[in-house]
Amino acid sequence: MKFTKYFLHTRHRPDRRQITDGLIQQAIDAPIREETQSDGRIRVWCFIPDENKYLRVVLLSDRETVHNAFFDRSFKEDKK
Numbered sequence: 339m340k341f342t343k344y345f346l347h348t349r350h351r352p353d354r355r356q357i358t359d360g361l362i363q364q365a366i367d368a369p370i371r372e373e374t375q376s377d378g379r380i381r382v383w384c385f386i387p388d389e390n391k392y393l394r395v396v397l398l399s400d401r402e403t404v405h406n407a408f409f410d411r412s413f414k415e416d417k418k
């Protein structure tokens with residue numbers, strides 16, 4: 339897994355310290371939703387039961403480099 343300088347800086351924020359590489363990999367490997375932004379970046383979400391929150395991970399277009407990761411308070415899972 340690769341990271342942007344932006345991600346390496348923001349991951350030290352108190353609200354993001356509990357987001358481990360393992361949680362990020364989980365979101366990449368098994369997203370419940372995936373969207374491509376107009377700039378080519380890819381957003382993926384997964385539910386983290388231990389936190390009872392949804393994790394959003396933003397990848398660069400190479401699908402390998404993590405640009406951002408945070409618990410998305412506004413995410414709503416599609417009702418099926």
